[in-house]
Every structure is written in structure tokens, then in C-alpha cells.
Amino acid sequence: MSFESDLLAILPRLRRFAASLSQDRADGDDLCQAALEKALRARDQWQPGTRLDSWMYRIIRNVWIDEGRARQRAARTFAPEEAGADVGDAGDRGVEAHVMLSDVDRAMQALPPEQREAIALVLVEGLSYKEAAEVLGVPMGTLTSRLVRGRGALIAMLGEAA
Amino acid sequence: MSMIDEAMLIAWVDGELDEVNRRRVERALADDPALAERAETHRRLRARLTDHFAPVGEEPVPDRFRTLLAESAAVVSMERPGRSRWRGWATGGAIAASLLLGLGLGRVSGGDGEPVGVRDGVMVAKGQLASVLDDQLAAAQDGAAVRIGLSFRRKGGGWCRSFEGEALAGVACREEQGWQVQQLVPGTGPETTYRQASSGDARVLATVDALREGPPADAAQEAAAREAGWR
Structure with a gap:
């Protein structure tokens, strides 16, 4: 089995984890994709014999933390945090996502x-x-x-x- | 009042307690309806969260991820064949090149009618495409109109082959009715001498990867499979 097929096999779980961290499913998939790209670039750092899922959970989590910091900085610029679900949408997708939330x-x-x-x-x-x-x-x-x-x-x- | 704190209670709900503590919590639950109610609230919360996100884990993996992984696998196999599972087909380097670079292409349809049709409710290869799938070996196809990429055994048994021509590319598996087309994507387009691996190729690779069991056939295995009528 290759690195890629191993990743494909655990991808449903990785998407689920990313979705549970993210604001909506679309953001979750974006997070998952960013983490996958990072993992493919860093494939040599994964040690065969260790748990690939744990390694991937860690990468997803780190990307999410980094993006969260960037988002927080952006959010402070646009709208007060307590404005919550009603304002601060970035675009159509955001509006739709809030409706579905x-x-x-x-x-x-x-x-x-x-x-x-x-x-x-x-x-x-x-x-x-x-x-x-x-x-x-x-x-x-x-x-x-x-x-x-x-x-x-x-x-x-x-x-x-x- | 029982001596069970919140941390121990949720550890019980999560199945994290050792035998001694598990019994202790269960005795307390039996004696303390309020504690039992609290445990039930935690159990429902866990079930609600699990159920809420479960559909994401049950969906088919979206194409964007399959494509990303297939492209990565293909690039790695070209860069360092010794380290990847694609070794089996990378050793026949020409095969990899034909799939990824689209060299020497021709037409699928041309006098033989349409390349694909429906037989007994199943989408099957016809005409020249069916002949190519039946007869053409990946190791010997210089100048062929449609090229075979990989021949491989599928999960659950049987043979499948990926193919690529000017008009269409895809994967077909041998069934009773003939070569059942598993995937059909646009081909390489008008003949060019050199072409980068396209997303179409990546999609085909992803399908191959999803279907195949074990490494793709080498030249000898492919020839033997043809002799046996791909059964």
C-alpha cells in the first residue's frame, strides 16, 4: 500500500474531524485539503509503523489553529465577535452556511x-x-x-x- | 450524595475507567437517580455529536481529494519508482509514459461505429475499443490509436484495463457482457507530441487505485491474462 492509498483509506475520518472543527462543511473540506497538501509535502517526516491517522489529525489540528489565528485577526477588523450569526458574512457561501448551521x-x-x-x-x-x-x-x-x-x-x- | 465527580462520570460514559472504578460508578448510579440522570445527559450528548458528524464520514470521498492523491501518487511514481507501489508498472516505463504523457495517439471511432454502447443494461466497450481491450498488450502498442495504460486485477476478481485515446479515456472491466465501462472521461484531444498529465489522467488513476487489488500486471501477466480471455 502506498502513502496515498493509506491516506485515501482514512480520508472519510479526516474529513469528519475537519468538519467538526470548522464552521461548516465547505470550510471543513478546505481545511482537510490544506492539511493533505501539507502532509504530501512532508511525507518524509511520517515514520512508517506509526499511526498515520494520528499524524494526520495532528496536521489538521495545527493547520486549523494557524488559520484560526489568521481568521481572528481578520474578524477583529470587520465585526465584533458577539455579533455572532447575523453579521460578518464573507459572501454568499457564508450566508448559506449560516442558514444551514x-x-x-x-x-x-x-x-x-x-x-x-x-x-x-x-x-x-x-x-x-x-x-x-x-x-x-x-x-x-x-x-x-x-x-x-x-x-x-x-x-x-x-x-x-x- | 455519591463521591463521583464529573470527570469520573464522563470517563465512565466514554468507557475509559478500569474495572474497579467502573464498578464504583455503577454502584453510585444505581443509588443516585440525579447522578444517573446526569450520566444519561452525557451519554445523549455524545450520541448527538457522533450522529451529527457521522454522515461526513459515510459520504464518498469528493473528487477533489481523489484527484489530489492520484496526482501525488503519479508524480511520486515518476520521480522515484523504487519507493512506490507503482513499481510494478513503472518498471515498464513506457506504460507510465503512455498514461501520463499521452504519446502517439489516434482515433477511437473510425469505421467501427461508436466506441461505447449499452448491452443487457450494461455500458460496454464496442468496436475498435473492445478489440483494443481484448487484444492489445500495453507492452506492444507503438502507433496504436487507443493505448492501454494498466491491466490489473480488481477487488473481488476479474480483470480491468485503463485506456486512453484522442476522444476518450477511462477504465473497463471484463464481465459476461463484454468490457463494462467503469469510467469514461474526455480523451487527450487532438494529437500532440507532448502533454502534461491532465486531471483526466488523475481521475483514471484514482479509479484504477480504487478498483485494483495488488499491483498492476507486468508484461508476462498481461499476456497470460489475454491468453485466458481475461477470465
């Missing part, structure tokens, strides 16, 4: 990045705490406290019936 998407977006990525890896991707902590490069205790806070916030936003 579900409660779950909105609640995930409201989480701080460090809670969102922990929730995405464990609750969406089904990683164990140990695997998720390794992807994020944090101790287990840090991961579990992010999970506790993130879940509490989600339940508060989505209601007890979650």
Missing part, C-alpha cells in the same frame, strides 16, 4: 479551540483519552479537564436533553 455546529463553534478539539477527537472521532492526549500533545489530566469543561458548556447550550 445546526444547533450542534453553532454550539461547537462557541467552544474555545482547546475544548473543541478535545471534544472532536473523543466524542466525534472516538479516540481514547490516551490517543487524543497524544494528538494534542497535552497530559491526560489536561485533556480530561478540557473534556469536562467542553461538555458542560455544550450541555448548557444544547439543553439537558442534549
Whole structure:
């Protein structure tokens, strides 16, 4: 099996992870594509025998963090953050995406990045705490406290019936 | 009130507790309806998130990703054949070149009628395209109108071949009805002496990659498969 076929095999999961971090599905695919391009360029850094999915989760997460910083700078220029869902659309796609946005998407977006990525890896991707902590490069205790806070916030936003 | 904190409760929901702690939580849940309700809320939250994003993981992978990966695989095979799975066909370098560079092309249709038709509800190759798929070996096709790219065994058994001509390119697999066309994309266009790998080629490569089991046939395997009537 080649590097590319291995990537193709895990791509459905990578797209899902990217979608759970991103504001909508289109942004998720853009994130996934940027991460794939990065991975193909850096293929020599992947060590055969180690988990390709963990390596890819890490790359997606790093690209997302970098893009998030850039987006935040841009957002501060255009609109106050609390303006939320009603303003600040970049174009037609943004308007459409907001219309389609579900409660779950909105609640995930409201989480701080460090809670969102922990929730995405464990609750969406089904990683164990140990695997998720390794992807994020944090101790287990840090991961579990992010999970506790993130879940509490989600339940508060989505209601007890979650 | 039980001594189970929120972290331990969600670790129970996530299946992260060892046997001792798992029993401890379960005993507490049995005694404490409020705690049990809280656990149920966490369980529902987890299910809701999983269900919400599951469709993304179940969709077919969009073409943009297949194309990206196919192009990367093709470039790597050309740059360093020794390190990739395409070694099997890169050793017959002419085969790779024919697929990627589109050398020496001709027409598909020309006196033999249409290259593709429907037989018993199945899209099959006809005329000259069917003959090429039946008879032409990738190792010997100088000046052929339609060129064979790769011959390979598909998952679940049977032979498939990729082809490329001026009007069309694609992949066909041998079935009872003939060569069932699995993919058809525009060909290389009017004859040129040199052409960069196009997105069409990448699409064909992606299909080959999705269908094939094991490496593509080498010249000897291809000849043997032809002898056996591609069965």
C-alpha cells in the first residue's frame, strides 16, 4: 500500500474531524485539503509503523489553529465577535452556511479551540483519552479537564436533553 | 450524595475507567437517580455529536481529494519508482509514459461505429475499443490509436484495463457482457507530441487505485491474462 492509498483509506475520518472543527462543511473540506497538501509535502517526516491517522489529525489540528489565528485577526477588523450569526458574512457561501448551521455546529463553534478539539477527537472521532492526549500533545489530566469543561458548556447550550 | 465527580462520570460514559472504578460508578448510579440522570445527559450528548458528524464520514470521498492523491501518487511514481507501489508498472516505463504523457495517439471511432454502447443494461466497450481491450498488450502498442495504460486485477476478481485515446479515456472491466465501462472521461484531444498529465489522467488513476487489488500486471501477466480471455 502506498502513502496515498493509506491516506485515501482514512480520508472519510479526516474529513469528519475537519468538519467538526470548522464552521461548516465547505470550510471543513478546505481545511482537510490544506492539511493533505501539507502532509504530501512532508511525507518524509511520517515514520512508517506509526499511526498515520494520528499524524494526520495532528496536521489538521495545527493547520486549523494557524488559520484560526489568521481568521481572528481578520474578524477583529470587520465585526465584533458577539455579533455572532447575523453579521460578518464573507459572501454568499457564508450566508448559506449560516442558514444551514445546526444547533450542534453553532454550539461547537462557541467552544474555545482547546475544548473543541478535545471534544472532536473523543466524542466525534472516538479516540481514547490516551490517543487524543497524544494528538494534542497535552497530559491526560489536561485533556480530561478540557473534556469536562467542553461538555458542560455544550450541555448548557444544547439543553439537558442534549 | 455519591463521591463521583464529573470527570469520573464522563470517563465512565466514554468507557475509559478500569474495572474497579467502573464498578464504583455503577454502584453510585444505581443509588443516585440525579447522578444517573446526569450520566444519561452525557451519554445523549455524545450520541448527538457522533450522529451529527457521522454522515461526513459515510459520504464518498469528493473528487477533489481523489484527484489530489492520484496526482501525488503519479508524480511520486515518476520521480522515484523504487519507493512506490507503482513499481510494478513503472518498471515498464513506457506504460507510465503512455498514461501520463499521452504519446502517439489516434482515433477511437473510425469505421467501427461508436466506441461505447449499452448491452443487457450494461455500458460496454464496442468496436475498435473492445478489440483494443481484448487484444492489445500495453507492452506492444507503438502507433496504436487507443493505448492501454494498466491491466490489473480488481477487488473481488476479474480483470480491468485503463485506456486512453484522442476522444476518450477511462477504465473497463471484463464481465459476461463484454468490457463494462467503469469510467469514461474526455480523451487527450487532438494529437500532440507532448502533454502534461491532465486531471483526466488523475481521475483514471484514482479509479484504477480504487478498483485494483495488488499491483498492476507486468508484461508476462498481461499476456497470460489475454491468453485466458481475461477470465
